Amino acid sequence: MKTMEANSYQQITQNNEVSIEMDLLQVGSEPVGMRCPYCQEDVMTKAHYINTSLTHIIALVLGILFWWLCCCIIPYVTKRWKNVEHYCPNCRRFLGIYSRNKLF
Ligand SMILES: [Zn+2]
Helix, strand or coil, X not given: CHXXXXXXXXXXXXXXXXXXXXXXXXXXXXXXXXXXXXCCCEEECEEEEEECHHHHHHHHHHHHHCHHHCXXXXXXXXXXXXXXXXXXXXXCCXXXXXXXXXXX
């Protein structure tokens, strides 16, 4: 009888994990707390900010218009125009990406 209870409990936790995995797709631009689907740990994701073609275009435009202010480095130091890749700090697996395709 005891093993039956254990089995049904396991079934419930497995169902919960499926719904958590669905939420993984909705990552934002900042690190988020989530359960890693690979190592099953509650982690705060590690965010990597990736330069996109948009980053370079803005840098070029700012560099041409405001070259005397050295504005061309702004897109590289702000997170506004970068894609964000989320990784698990525990097992270092890729968890999701947040991509920007808007200027503002
Ligand atoms: Zn992990």
